[in-house]
Amino acid sequence: MPALLDSSTSLHTLHVDRHVGLYRAHMLVYSLAILVLLYHRTATLLTASKNSFSSLVIHFSLLLADAILAFMWACCQALRWRPVRRREFPHRLPDPDLHEWPALDVFVCTADPRKEPPASVASTALSMMALDYPAHKLSVYVSDDGGSEVTLFAFMEAARFARYWLPFCREKGLVGRSPEAYFASPDPCGDSESQKMKMMFDAMKENVESAMDKGCVRNDFTASAEELQFFEKWKGFVRNNHPSIIKVLLKSDEDRDITSTPLPNLVYLSREKRPSYPHHFKAGALNVLLRVSGIMSNAPIVLTVDCDMYANDPKSPQRALCYFLDPSLAPKLAFVQFPQHFEGLNKHDIYGGEIRRLFRINSYGLDGLHGPNYVGTNCFHSRRALCGSSPSSNLTDSKAPYVGSIGSEPTMARVHDMAACDYEQGTKWGSTIGFRYGSLVEDYYTGFRLHCEGWKSVFSDPAQPAFLGDAPKSLHDSLSQCKRWVVGLFEVAFSRYSPLTFGTRNASLPMGLGYGYYAFWGIWCVPIITYALLPQLALVSQKPLFPKASEPRIYLCAYLFLAAYGQDLADFVMSGGSVARWWSDQRMWMIRGVTSYLFGTIEFALNQVGIPSQGFNVTNKVMEEEQSKRYDNGVFDFGIASPFFISLGTTAILSLASFIAGITRVAVIGIRVFDEMFVHLFLAGFIAANCLPIYEAMFFRSDNGKMPRNVTLTSIFLAGLVLYVGGFLFNTY
Numbered sequence: 001m002p003a004l005l006d007s008s009t010s011l012h013t014l015h016v017d018r019h020v021g022l023y024r025a026h027m028l029v030y031s032l033a034i035l036v037l038l039y040h041r042t043a044t045l046l047t048a049s050k051n052s053f054s055s056l057v058i059h060f061s062l063l064l065a066d067a068i069l070a071f072m073w074a075c076c077q078a079l080r081w082r083p084v085r086r087r088e089f090p091h092r093l094p095d096p097d098l099h100e101w102p103a104l105d106v107f108v109c110t111a112d113p114r115k116e117p118p119a120s121v122a123s124t125a126l127s128m129m130a131l132d133y134p135a136h137k138l139s140v141y142v143s144d145d146g147g148s149e150v151t152l153f154a155f156m157e158a159a160r161f162a163r164y165w166l167p168f169c170r171e172k173g174l175v176g177r178s179p180e181a182y183f184a185s186p187d188p189c190g191d192s193e194s195q196k197m198k199m200m201f202d203a204m205k206e207n208v209e210s211a212m213d214k215g216c217v218r219n220d221f222t223a224s225a226e227e228l229q230f231f232e233k234w235k236g237f238v239r240n241n242h243p244s245i246i247k248v249l250l251k252s253d254e255d256r257d258i259t260s261t262p263l264p265n266l267v268y269l270s271r272e273k274r275p276s277y278p279h280h281f282k283a284g285a286l287n288v289l290l291r292v293s294g295i296m297s298n299a300p301i302v303l304t305v306d307c308d309m310y311a312n313d314p315k316s317p318q319r320a321l322c323y324f325l326d327p328s329l330a331p332k333l334a335f336v337q338f339p340q341h342f343e344g345l346n347k348h349d350i351y352g353g354e355i356r357r358l359f360r361i362n363s364y365g366l367d368g369l370h371g372p373n374y375v376g377t378n379c380f381h382s383r384r385a386l387c388g389s390s391p392s393s394n395l396t397d398s399k400a401p402y403v404g405s406i407g408s409e410p411t412m413a414r415v416h417d418m419a420a421c422d423y424e425q426g427t428k429w430g431s432t433i434g435f436r437y438g439s440l441v442e443d444y445y446t447g448f449r450l451h452c453e454g455w456k457s458v459f460s461d462p463a464q465p466a467f468l469g470d471a472p473k474s475l476h477d478s479l480s481q482c483k484r485w486v487v488g489l490f491e492v493a494f495s496r497y498s499p500l501t502f503g504t505r506n507a508s509l510p511m512g513l514g515y516g517y518y519a520f521w522g523i524w525c526v527p528i529i530t531y532a533l534l535p536q537l538a539l540v541s542q543k544p545l546f547p548k549a550s551e552p553r554i555y556l557c558a559y560l561f562l563a564a565y566g567q568d569l570a571d572f573v574m575s576g577g578s579v580a581r582w583w584s585d586q587r588m589w590m591i592r593g594v595t596s597y598l599f600g601t602i603e604f605a606l607n608q609v610g611i612p613s614q615g616f617n618v619t620n621k622v623m624e625e626e627q628s629k630r631y632d633n634g635v636f637d638f639g640i641a642s643p644f645f646i647s648l649g650t651t652a653i654l655s656l657a658s659f660i661a662g663i664t665r666v667a668v669i670g671i672r673v674f675d676e677m678f679v680h681l682f683l684a685g686f687i688a689a690n691c692l693p694i695y696e697a698m699f700f701r702s703d704n705g706k707m708p709r710n711v712t713l714t715s716i717f718l719a720g721l722v723l724y725v726g727g728f729l730f731n732t733y
């Protein structure tokens with residue numbers, strides 16, 4: 001298709017960020033400033049080490065903290081080297097009636113019916129079935145790692161509801177096609193037809209919810225006799241110990257909606273689980289889906305989505321096709337990633353749930369190198385890339401595997417075999433084929449390995465978010481999620497596939513650094529904790545660690561601090577974020593430093609010495625009403641006695657105490673102290689300002705989301721202890 005290369009007919013364009021010159025100049029200046037700082041730190045350490053052991057400890061900690069900050073800064077520069085933005089022109093695609101579009105298989109994963117309500121999962125699947133794509137080329141597969149009969153029941157209901165819902169979406173031209181999201185939106189269409197649809201959807205939801213309450217599917221539901229018989233399989237069924245269950249719910253060559261238009265295929269699958277076989281969490285589930293769909297529909301393009309990420313633009317597959325149908329790009333293209341956008345975040349996004357840097361800003365940066373990382377959802381993959389071919393292999397030389405009629409007996413026998421838990425033994429699944437095993441962040445790891453094999457990827461970020469999902473709306477959930485990521489990222493960082501070694505060799509230097517920025521995420525805890533403790537202890541003991549306000553060297557400190565924060569703010573705002581959300585984001589960075597990053601690092605270290613942890617703890621997608629009200633009002637939610645909050649409370653109290661002690665001394669002794677301790681006062685004050693919601697939760701709130709009394713008391717006690725020990729340390733400084 002040479003015509004596609006012509007600029008007026010090209011399917012997509014790419015623009016390099018017009019500020020790259022500025023970024024690179026700043027990179028140079030800032031790196032010099034870092035070198036000067038590290039030189040000073042080293043020189044001080046050398047003289048300090050002669051003074052006393054405590055000086056040695058203190059200055060070594062500071063050097064280590066700054067060296068880690070410098071390392072992370074250096075990795076981050078790869079992401080700023082060449083940020084790009086792309087645009088697609090789906091209207092220029094060849095007509096699907098005249099030109100064959102590749103088929104599309106959609107994978108929806110769910111893992112726990114209590115944390116991921118089956119009716120919502122079904123809603124997500126309905127939004128995928130309603131994608132604007134030829135129905136005979138579209139198949140939706142749902143993997144249920146929760147092994148829940150209620151989830152299957154929800155999908156049976158959804159298959160019935162789809163006959164009405166899909167024509168309704170087409171007729172109304174809906175953009176967001178999840179029924180749950182549509183009927184919850186402030187302005188769903190009010191006409192009688194919409195009301196009828198809503199009633200139908202509510203009835204379906206009620207059926208599913210009451211099945212959920214009962215814990216099983218009984219005769220009093222709408223299911224047919226044949227369907228009910230299917231549920232007999234769940235007798236004596238344990239979640240982590242059961243045979244595979246696969247049911248074809250809709251077949252596109254037989255099933256029609258109420259306007260006689262074909263429906264897409266819909267398949268429910270719960271793979272076999274046995275306690276003695278590792279199941280590799282989500283990566284394992286996706287690999288079963290890859291194999292099973294390879295037999296049933298074998299679409300060359302595979303879309304993976306989390307159960308809470310619904311389609312918010314029915315034309316997103318067309319956008320992906322703009323890349324997959326470009327002959328100059330296609331042979332090496334492994335995936336097209338759309339960002340994770342979240343709905344229902346509160347105004348200032350107090351838990352930084354947007355994760356803008358990770359999901360958007362950095363992706364523009366990686367896209368200018370070999371392509372964005374895979375983030376687990378909203379991603380269109382080339383099946384060829386996942387199935388172990390290499391980018392240099394000929395596009396047509398992959399053998400077409402057996403594809404059977406989707407529900408036929410031989411097909412069903414084959415797919416049951418492929419969903420068995422011993423199927424992968426002795427195969428390359430998880431090592432060089434499919435989604436890769438060995439990390440809790442299977443998405444990051446799989447994308448990274450593909451890039452190392454020479455594959456490329458593309459980031460598409462259209463103005464209308466292609467997918468929308470839920471971010472954790474409780475602080476504890478958000479911190480636990482981040483802790484899981486930290487552990488998973490370390491698993492890659494310290495493996496033989498470390499981005500810094502394997503990545504820089506096999507992908508490229510900047511790609512290796514860019515991936516390294518993520519892999520070593522957890523080590524942020526070292527500088528964050530150092531700066532949350534040492535300057536405060538020094539302030540209380542009146543022993544300055546930093547230059548005086550009147551010394552010229554203060555300019556170096558000021559530049560390093562202000563430029564880093566300023567650039568972070570600029571990136572955030574230029575990518576469309578608000579200043580208030582940036583403030584929340586930087587606060588969450590500090591909060592994670594003393595919680596997720598710290599505990600994730602500890603958990604990883606314990607795993608290394610053979611102490612196992614809980615693995616993939618699925619993020620909760622349901623919330624109590626009172627809790628969500630607090631969230632909507634932007635009020636921090638503590639409420640439970642978690643080690644996270646003790647660590648957080650201790651550092652918050654420490655900064656407040658030292659700030660008060662410092663200010664009091666300035667008031668009593670005078671401006672000389674201010675000059676001498678300026679940096680310390682600033683740091684303690686800055687952290688305390690960030691901690692205002694924590695103090696409020698500790699001392700001024702009485703609702704259920706307040707800091708539990710015993711957490712507050714423990715934090716005060718621990719802060720006291722740290723001050724006491726710090727007193728000794730600085731006494732001999």
Ligand SMILES: O=c1ccn([C@@H]2O[C@H](COP(=O)(O)OP(=O)(O)O[C@H]3O[C@H](CO)[C@@H](O)[C@H](O)[C@H]3O)[C@@H](O)[C@H]2O)c(=O)[nH]1
Binds near residue numbers: 143305377
């Ligand atoms: O054993 C498991 C565990 C999880 N999941 C599914 O994986 C998805 C993501 O799980 P969630 O608990 O929502 O994790 P998050 O941390 O919110 O997810 C982010 O991080 C994960 C890696 O840690 C990626 O897989 C996700 O795509 C990415 O959105 C959900 O649909 C789950 O149902 C499974 O299918 N099997």
Ligand SMILES: [Mn+2]
Binds near residue numbers: 619
């Ligand atoms: Mn999630």
